Each structure stands twice: as structure tokens, then as C-alpha cells.
Amino acid sequence: xxxxxxxxxxxxxxxxxxxxxxxxxxxxxxxxxxxxxxxxxxxxxxxxxxxxxxxxxxxxxxxxxxxxxxxxxxxxxxxxxxxxxxxxxxxxxxxxxxxxxxxxxxxxxxxxxxxxxxxxxxxxxxxxxxxxxxxxxxxxxxxxxxxxxxxxxxxxxxxxxxxxxxxxxxxxxxxxxxxxxxxxxxxxxxxxxxxxxxxxxxxxxxxxxxxxxxxxxxxxxxxxxxxxxxxxxxxxxxxxxxxxxxxxxxxxxxxxxxxxxxxxxxxxxxxxxxxxxxxxxxxxxxxxxxxxxxxxxxxxxxxxxxxxxxxxxxxxxxxxxxxxxxxxxxxxxxxxxxxxxxxxxxxxxxxxxxxxxxxxxxxxxxxxxxxxxxxxxxxxxxxxxxxxxxxxxxxxxxxxxxxxxxxxxxxxxxxxxxxxxxxxxxxxxxxxxxxxxxxxxxxxxxxxxxxxxxxxxxxxxxxxxxxxxxxxxxxxxxxxxxxxxxxxxxxxxxxxx
Numbered sequence: 001x002x003x004x005x006x007x008x009x010x011x012x013x014x015x016x017x018x019x020x021x022x023x024x025x026x027x028x029x030x031x032x033x034x035x036x037x038x039x040x041x042x043x044x045x046x047x048x049x050x051x052x053x054x055x056x057x058x059x060x061x062x063x064x065x066x067x068x069x070x071x072x073x074x075x076x077x078x079x080x081x082x083x084x085x086x087x088x089x090x091x092x093x094x095x096x097x098x099x100x101x102x103x104x105x106x107x108x109x110x111x112x113x114x115x116x117x118x119x120x121x122x123x124x125x126x127x128x129x130x131x132x133x134x135x136x137x138x139x140x141x142x143x144x145x146x147x148x149x150x151x152x153x154x155x156x157x158x159x160x161x162x163x164x165x166x167x168x169x170x171x172x173x174x175x176x177x178x179x180x181x182x183x184x185x186x187x188x189x190x191x192x193x194x195x196x197x198x199x200x201x202x203x204x205x206x207x208x209x210x211x212x213x214x215x216x217x218x219x220x221x222x223x224x225x226x227x228x229x230x231x232x233x234x235x236x237x238x239x240x241x242x243x244x245x246x247x248x249x250x251x252x253x254x255x256x257x258x259x260x261x262x263x264x265x266x267x268x269x270x271x272x273x274x275x276x277x278x279x280x281x282x283x284x285x286x287x288x289x290x291x292x293x294x295x296x297x298x299x300x301x302x303x304x305x306x307x308x309x310x311x312x313x314x315x316x317x318x319x320x321x322x323x324x325x326x327x328x329x330x331x332x333x334x335x336x337x338x339x340x341x342x343x344x345x346x347x348x349x350x351x352x353x354x355x356x357x358x359x360x361x362x363x364x365x366x367x368x369x370x371x372x373x374x375x376x377x378x379x380x381x382x383x384x385x386x387x388x389x390x391x392x393x394x395x396x397x398x399x400x401x402x403x404x405x406x407x408x409x410x411x412x413x414x415x416x417x418x419x420x421x422x423x424x425x426x427x428x429x430x431x432x433x434x435x436x437x438x439x440x441x442x443x444x445x446x447x448x449x450x451x452x453x454x455x456x457x458x459x460x461x462x463x464x465x466x467x468x469x470x471x472x473x474x475x476x477x478x479x480x481x482x483x484x485x486x487x488x489x490x491x492x493x494x495x496x497x
Contacts, residue, residue: 023324028327030067030331038111045113058454073334076160081141085105106144122154122208124157125157128160156190158190162179176227180233238285240288242288263319264384286327292331304338308353308441310353310355316329317361319389331358351453353438360401365391377400386421388403401493425480430476432474435450436448437449437487
């Protein structure tokens with residue numbers, strides 16, 4: 001049996017041009033929901049989706065702060081408003097635009113405020129539809145959105161992944177200057193409509209910008225700030241948002257072990273964001289991953305919807321938090337997608353493995369906007385398969401996370417391996433172990449965190465599973481060695497008592 005020693009170390013903050021002051025945001029593990037499906041996830045203020053609310057409350061409970069929900073995505077840049085719609089959304093709206101295939105009506109905005117009290121939202125407005133119906137949509141929806149979001153607003157978002165407009169929604173030579181012209185035009189009209197409908201919100205106006213698809217985006221954020229330096233079109237930007245996916249759902253060579261359950265791949269992905277953030281000058285905005293998940297294209301069956309994806313989501317969140325640069329991550333959700341944390345609509349309601357990864361990550365990152373600092377731990381094993389983190393509060397080690405990313409298939413007929421880890425902590429200190437567990441990496445059911453399931457049968461409320469351990473007690477030796485065993489395809493969050 002292999003043993004490894006990890007030493008808890010103080011954190012040395014990184015220096016960069018973009019803002020790194022003030023620590024992480026609250027609810028570091030937050031959500032992004034595809035706009036066209038948002039009413040299904042949330043319900044309405046008069047008829048809220050109880051199942052979704054219970055699952056969100058689970059995440060709120062472990063993190064100690066309300067959820068922040070970004071409502072947007074590809075459909076935000078396609079959505080056309082039709083005031084005659086009697087449903088929140090529709091697949092066509094010939095009265096507004098005969099060519100539109102994603103439409104929203106007045107009832108769409110009843111979904112804001114349906115999630116648990118305290119939830120904050122951002123609303124993504126359409127920029128890509130650069131025609132009369134798109135312009136009318138902006139004018140008509142600003143009053144509806146701002147009034148629905150009063151008291152619930154995080155910030156506004158204008159457009160989604162503009163780097164992918166070229167050749168589809170814009171000319172093939174669409175560039176940074178073209179995009180900034182569209183941005184200035186749209187935000188100028190938006191702000192005039194906001195002034196007319198909700199003048200109180202103009203004084204505290206904040207934008208998420210520019211929501212590009214990745215750090216490798218052909219429209220580079222540093223170039224945007226350089227090009228906009230002489231003007232004030234970006235003066236209300238408080239969050240620089242860049243998206244992330246590990247790979248494509250149908251991309252050749254994508255596997256559970258090599259792409260998701262692989263700490264080296266996760267660290268490389270996050271390092272790309274850190275380097276990108278360092279390259280952005282002339283702004284004190286914070287850097288967030290405003291939309292991300294395992295595999296773009298909605299995820300892949302057998303990869304994005306299995307327990308291995310839960311381990312990936314936990315590892316990705318903690319690695320991002322350890323940078324001190326990425327202030328929050330928003331896991332993207334869409335109806336019917338394999339990577340969704342849950343399926344919100346009856347009778348197909350289902351809590352999927354990725355939800356449990358968010359629970360574990362949120363537990364480790366509890367009260368993230370306080371004096372929390374996260375440091376990666378060298379566990380002395382394999383860099384790709386052994387992942388460790390330490391959470392410090394005001395300089396004191398409070399929590400440890402260990403992920404054993406070796407893929408175990410419960411249907412293989414083979415015995416499940418375990419690894420013993422030894423962590424240096426305060427002598428004789430006492431700790432509580434909370435396990436993120438499932439029968440195997442490819443399982444879609446039987447997942448628990450700390451011995452509890454949050455399934456559709458209980459409407460997303462926690463239910464104790466007697467066969468799984470909960471709140472295991474550990475005590476460090478007199479010389480400060482804390483020993484914990486973690487099975488292959490399992491993770492633990494260890495909390496100091």
C-alpha cells in the first residue's frame with residue numbers, strides 16, 4: 001500500500017494586472033442556466049420548482065451563502081421577444097419574427113425570484129441578432145428584466161461568446177473593433193432603456209463582459225481593453241467572464257480517465273485562465289469563469305453524466321479557487337444535457353452525479369468570501385491521479401480535500417483499490433471525514449456525499465443512506481500525522497473539529 005506525505009503550506013498570492021484583492025466571491029460554486037430552459041428549472045414566483053429549490057438549498061447550506069445564477073448562453077443570443085406569447089418560451093414566434101426558433105414572452109420574467117430567497121441572478125441580453133427583431137427585443141425586455149430583478153440582481157450580461165459570431169452571426173472578418181462597436185451600440189441603447197424603466201439601477205450598473213468561449217478565443221480580451229482604452233464603453237464592467245470546457249462531447253480521444261478524472265488536465269485548463277487573466281491590463285475587474293462544464297455540446301453520455309464527472313467538477317472547482325485569481329465558477333445547465341446536475345422536470349426528474357461533486361466542492365469552499373485561502377497539496381503520488389487541497393481561514397488550516405482519481409469500474413469484477421494518505425497537521429487535532437462516494441466511476445446512481453443522497457424520490461432533500469459512512473472521526477498522532485484511506489474513484493473533505 002502506497003503512503004504519501006503532504007505538508008500544509010502558507011499561500012503566496014500571485015501578482016497580476018487584473019484585480020486579485022478581496023479574496024474569492026461568495027458561493028464560489030455557482031450556476032449558469034441556459035436562458036431558453038430557465039423557466040423549467042425555476043418555475044415561477046407563484047409556482048416555484050420545489051425540486052430545484054431543494055437542490056439549490058443543499059448547495060446554499062454547505063457554502064453558507066445564496067446561489068448566484070447566470071441566466072444566459074447560446075439561446076440568449078437567439079431569443080426573440082413576442083408579447084403575444086402565453087407561455088414563457090416557444091419554438092417559434094411568427095408574430096415577432098417568422099425566422100425565430102427560440103422565443104420568450106412576458107411570462108418568462110416571472111421565473112426571476114422563483115429560486116430560494118436571497119438568490120441573485122444575471123440576465124443575458126441578445127446582441128447576436130443584429131436586425132429589427134433583435135433591436136425590438138432589447139427595447140421590450142429591458143423594462144421586464146430590470147423590474148423582475150429588482151432586489152435580486154447580480155449584474156447584467158450583453159451577448160454570449162462573440163468570438164463565435166464570425167461567419168455565422170457576423171461577417172467572416174468580424175474582429176475586436178467590430179465587436180466593441182456592437183458592444184458600445186448595444187450598451188448605449190440598453191442604458192437609455194434602463195434609465196427610462198429602472199433609473200435607480202443605473203447608478204449601480206455592472207456588467208459581465210465579454211463572455212468569450214475560452215482563453216483561446218480569437219477575440220482576445222486584452223486586445224479589447226487596449227482598443228477601448230480611449231473610451232468609456234467598459235467603465236461599468238466589474239467581471240471579466242471567460243468560458244471553459246475540457247473538450248468537445250464528440251471530440252476524438254476524449255475519455256473519462258484522460259480528460260476528466262485527470263488532475264494534470266484540470267491544472268492545465270486552469271493554468272490557461274491564470275495566464276490569460278495576467279495578460280489583461282487597464283482594468284480592476286474581477287475574473288470569473290462565467291460558463292463552464294465538462295464537455296461542450298451539452299456533454300457526452302457515459303462521460304458527463306457519471307460519477308467520474310462529479311470528481312472532475314470537485315477537482316476543477318478547488319483548483320480554480322486555489323489560484324486566488326478566479327473569483328467564481330458557474331457550472332452550465334441545460335435541459336436534457338448529460339452534464340446537467342439534475343433534470344428538473346417531472347416525470348424525468350433525476351439528481352445526477354455532477355450535483356454531488358458540487359456539494360463536495362461547496363463544503364470545502366464554505367464561506368468562500370471570508371478570509372478563505374486555498375492551496376494545492378503535493379500528495380507525493382501521481383500528479384495526474386492524486387489531487388489534494390488545503391483550505392485556510394485567517395491562516396489556520398481548517399479543511400483538507402483529497403481526490404483519488406484512479407478509475408474504478410464497478411462492473412469490472414475486479415477488487416477496488418485504496419490509497420492511504422498521510423497529511424501533516426496539528427498534533428492530536430481532531431477531524432471529521434466526509435466522503436464523496438459511488439459504486440464506481442462510471443455509475444450514474446448510488447452516489448452519496450457524507451452518507452446522504454439528494455434524489456428525486458425525496459424531492460432533492462437529503463436522505464441518510466445507512467450503508468455509507470457519515471462524519472467519520474479521525475485524530476492526528478502526537479507527531480501531527482493524519483492518516484486517511486481513500487478508495488479509487490473517491491474523494492474526501494476533511495474538516496477540523
